[in-house]
Amino acid sequence: APIYSWLSQPEEAESFRGSIQKLCDASHSKALQSLVELPPSFAEAQCLLHDVTDKRHAVIYQRDRTRKFIHFDEMKERIGQILGAQWTVSVIIHNDGNPPCLIVQCLTRADLLITPHGFQSMLNMFLPRKSYMIEVFPTRYYWSGYKSLGLAWDVQHAWAQSAPLTTLAYTLASFT
DSSP: OOGGGTTOSHHHHHHHHHHHHHHTOHHHHHHHHTOSSOOGGGTTOGGGTSOOOSSEEEEEEEOSSTTOOTTHHHHHHHHHHHHOTTEEEEEEEOOTTOOHHHHHHHHTTOSEEEEESSGGGGGGGGSOTTOEEEEEEOTTOOOOHHHHHHHHTTOEEEEEEOOOSSHHHHHHHHTO
C-alpha cells in the first residue's frame, strides 16, 4: 500500500500512537530516564535529560552512514543560533541498537525534527500534533511520501535540498 494510505483516518493515527505509548509506558520511560549512562548515540539528547520546560525543543537526527549531514557541528551550532535561547537543541545519532522507547520519549517532546531524507523520516509519527519536520533531500531528489504520512499525524512538513558537493555536480545541477 502507498505510504500515504497507511493511516488514512485521524482515528487510525491516534490508535497507533496510543499503542506505542502503551509499549513505552510511563514506568518503562522513567526506568530509561534513570539509566546511569545514556547510549553514546543519545549523548546530546537534552530531551531525555530534562523534565518539561518552557523552552521549545528541536531534535536533529544524524544518520550514521549515507546521507549524513556534513559539517554537522557547525550546522548544529547555527541551528541553535537561529532558533535562539527559547529553544533547546538535541541530537540523536542513528545506531541500530538505539532503544526505540528512548527515541519515542525524545520525539514526543519535540516541536521540530530535522532529518536527512530516508527511512528515519517515518519518525514523524512520534512527533506531537502541530509540530514540524524539516527533511533534507540530496541534490536533485525529492519524494513527498513522508510528507503525506506526517499530515496523517498532523505534523507540518518542510523540506530543503542539499547543495551539490563538487564543482562538476554543481555544474550539472545548474542545467536541470
